[in-house]
Amino acid sequence: MERRNTIQKALILRAVCELKRHLTADEVYEFVKKDHPSIGKGTVYRNLAILTEEGAIRKVEVPDGSDRFDFTLKNHYHVRCVKCGEVFDVDMDEIPDLQKKIHDTHGMEFLTYDIFFKGICPECRAQEKEDKR
Numbered sequence: 594m595e596r597r598n599t600i601q602k603a604l605i606l607r608a609v610c611e612l613k614r615h616l617t618a619d620e621v622y623e624f625v626k627k628d629h630p631s632i633g634k635g636t637v638y639r640n641l642a643i644l645t646e647e648g649a650i651r652k653v654e655v656p657d658g659s660d661r662f663d664f665t666l667k668n669h670y671h672v673r674c675v676k677c678g679e680v681f682d683v684d685m686d687e688i689p690d691l692q693k694k695i696h697d698t699h700g701m702e703f704l705t706y707d708i709f710f711k712g713i714c715p716e717c718r719a720q721e722k723e724d725k726r
Contacts, residue, residue, distance in 0.1 A: 604629060610650075618638050619634075683710060
């Protein structure tokens with residue numbers, strides 16, 4: 594079944610690409626709702642799922658946090674600020690053949706992976722310094 598390209602889907606894709614951040618579904622909804630107040634939250638969630646399935650955007654499953662939606666499609670790694678929870682791309686080359694290097698002792702068939710680093714973003718570091726004054 595071929596899916597229709599709807600105006601709502603185009604608005605949602607534009608929001609993810611235009612904001613150039615790792616947005617939650619709620620953040621996408623709030624952004625689109627500013628100019629299109631009649632859009633429903635369900636419409637945003639449904640279209641994010643469709644855009645992910647079609648490969649137009651990438652869903653990033655955040656451990657202990659809300660899924661994020663990413664405009665960068667190539668494989669890459671992320672870092673999450675332990676203070677504010679914001680997710681950023683890590684500027685490093687992909688580790689070649691990483692899955693081939695896994696020594697599995699549990700009989701698992703590995704399908705995919707996400708690598709998440711933890712850190713403190715520049716804004717939170719600056720705020721910490723400001724708070725100490």
